[in-house]
Amino acid sequence: MDKYTIQKRILELLPLWHYQVNKPIKQLLNDDMTLEIYYSILFLEWLNRDVTLSEFGKLTMMKKQQVTKVVNKLEEKSLVERYVDTQNRRTVWLKLTDGAHSYVEQYVNNVSCFDDLTTQISDEDKVKLEASLQTIIDIFVKLPQYKEIIK
Numbered sequence: 001m002d003k004y005t006i007q008k009r010i011l012e013l014l015p016l017w018h019y020q021v022n023k024p025i026k027q028l029l030n031d032d033m034t035l036e037i038y039y040s041i042l043f044l045e046w047l048n049r050d051v052t053l054s055e056f057g058k059l060t061m062m063k064k065q066q067v068t069k070v071v072n073k074l075e076e077k078s079l080v081e082r083y084v085d086t087q088n089r090r091t092v093w094l095k096l097t098d099g100a101h102s103y104v105e106q107y108v109n110n111v112s113c114f115d116d117l118t119t120q121i122s123d124e125d126k127v128k129l130e131a132s133l134q135t136i137i138d139i140f141v142k143l144p145q146y147k148e149i150i151k
Contacts, residue, residue: 024113033077038107040070041079041100050095052085058145079103 026035043059044051051059057067071094074080079100085091118126140146 020117021114025111028107028111028113034073036070037073037077037079040074041096041104044080044094044096045101045104050093053082053092053094056094061145074100 022035025038029035029038040056040060044056047059053067053071056062056071057064060067060070062070071080071082074094075082077099078097081095081097083093083095085093121129
C-alpha cells in the first residue's frame with residue numbers, strides 16, 4: 001500500500017471523526033476545558049508516570065510557548081503539579097494530581113455522547129470498531145516521538 005492511499009483514507013476519516021467523536025466530546029467538556037487541555041490530561045494519564053516539560057512537548061508536538069500555556073492552565077485547575085528535579089534544577093517535571101484522575105474517571109463514566117454511535121451499529125461492528133481503534137493506537141505508539149518516551 002502506498003503512502004497516498006493511507007493519506008487519502010486519513011483525510012476521508014477526518015470529517016467523520018470530527019462530527020462523530022471530536023464534536024460530541026467538545027460539547028460535553030466544561031466551558032473552561034478545551035480539547036487540548038483534555039487531551040493533555042489523557043496523554044499524561046496514559047503514560048502513567050511523571051514527565052518532563054520537554055517530554056510533554058515532544059509527545060504532544062507543542063512548541064515551548066504552547067506547552068507553557070497548557071501546563072499553566074492545567075496547574076490553575078489543579079490538574080497537574082510541577083516540580084523541579086533535585087539532581088538538575090533546570091529540569092521541570094509534571095505530575096498528574098488526584099483531581100485529574102478523578103476528572104477523567106468521572107468524565108469517562110458519564111460520557112453519553114457516543115450513545116448514538118454505539119446503539120446504531122451492530123455488535124459485530126462494535127467489535128470491529130474496537131479492534132480497529134486498538135490497531136490505530138498500537139501503530140501510533142510505535143512512532144519515533146512516542147517510542148523513545150513510552151516505556
